[in-house]
Amino acid sequence: MLNIGCHLSISKGYEAMGKDALSIGANTFQFFTRNPRGGSAKEIDPKDAEALALLMEENNFAPILAHAPYTLNLCSAEPKTRQFGREMMTDDLRRMEQLPCKLYNFHPGSHTSQTVDVAIGQIIEALNSIITPEQTTIVLLETMAGKGSEVGRTFEELKQILDGVTLQDKMGVCLDTCHVYDAGYDIVNDLEGVLAHFDAIIGLERLYAIHLNDSMNPKGSGKDRHATIGEGTIGSETMKRIINHPKLTHLPFYLETPNELDGHAKEIKLLKELYQTTDCATVKVI
Template sequence: MFVIGAHLSKREGYLSMAMEADGLGANTFQYFSRNPRGSSVKPVDEADVKAYREYAKEHGIVSPLAYAPYDIEPASGKVEQRDFALAVMAEDMARLDEIPGQNYLVRPGSALDESKMQGLAKFAAAINATVHPSQQGKLLICMLAGEGHQLCSSFEEVAQVIEQVDLKNRVGVLIDAAALWGAGYDIVGDLDGVLDEFDRVVGLDKLCAVHLNDSKEVRGSHVDRHARIGEGTIGFDALAAMTNNPRLADLPFYIEEPHSTLAEYREDIERFKQARRA
């Protein structure tokens, strides 16, 4: 089954997102677990969760992805920043299994005041502090483009984090096409070679999801700026090839376009569905 969706607003709750996804022709969705630039989060609405579960089962909505807020810095050497990140991650992970099949995406952030090795170790420690064996959902490491002091812009850095995680079966990786491109990986001209390298360094069994984003930047720029699908330096054909690659085809794909309307999301989802080989 081809699982594809877009980033939606959680403002009206889980049921609203499921209905919106269904209206887009999607069968999954991504959303921010809370305000992407802050720490506020609404209490659990049990009636909404129950209604979502029933609707999702009836309409085939699967693999929702909760995205941690951008402002957390789990690898920070500053105690206050790191404690804030740990509190957010722990609370979000505790709520994860409200929704069946849901995973939690976390950006590693940056190592501003320490070495990358120290930052990677702190990120792994943050994962160890917030992931528990009783949880069904996984914490997914979001690969970044490597701007400034960003962590996890290489497969080697991702592998270093996973090596230090205790509950390895509860942790996975999300690759973002635009971030990989910015980090220097040639997903346009040599996607199979990139996946071979990921398998060798990290292991394809750890790859759990894909951000299907075009880029405004050139390969190796270490900048992740999204373009409208088909209007960037990656292009629609290369992104469609990712959805058709046998090693990626069964993963959920999420689109994050800049300032997209629902109509634009609907159009792009349909384009990818048409390009998908049966």
């Protein structure tokens, strides 16, 4: 089964996001936990959360994905920024327990004027102070393109973070196709090799989700510019191989392409056409 969604605005509420997803042929979605460029967040309305849970159950939704704001940086050289990030993530994970959403994705951060090793140590320290044994939400590190001083450009950097977290069962990875391609991983000509490398370094069992995005830039550019599916340097044929790959079809895929609802509907239609039905295929687009 092909499970597809799109990135939706939380401003209209949780049930409304579910209805918007259904209106374009989707059965999942991704959302920012709060203003992506700020720090404010509304308390969750229990009735809205219950309505979303019912809608998801009635329509056989795949897991939805919460995305942390871009302002969250656990490895900034500025202590106040790191503390701000800790407070946001702590609050996000508390709030996510009220929703039918058990995946929480965040960008590892930018080390600014520090070394990568120092930054990774700060990320590990923060995660160990935030994550609790009681939480049901899995925290996902996102693969990054390497723009500026981003941490998480290589699978090795992500593994270093994962290895340092005490509660291993609460951690995983979200692979972004645009990011890994821009970071230099050749998913166009050597998808098998990239997946084998990921498996050897991190382990495919720790891959919980995929952001399915085309790229405006060539491999290794480090630019992080998303493109609509089939209109970038990765291309629709590679997307077809990804969504039908036997080691990936069980995962949720989320599109984060530069589109509004009508544009996402067209991408969803295209991906459904590219999808070859298998017994365990699960794809989400945001």
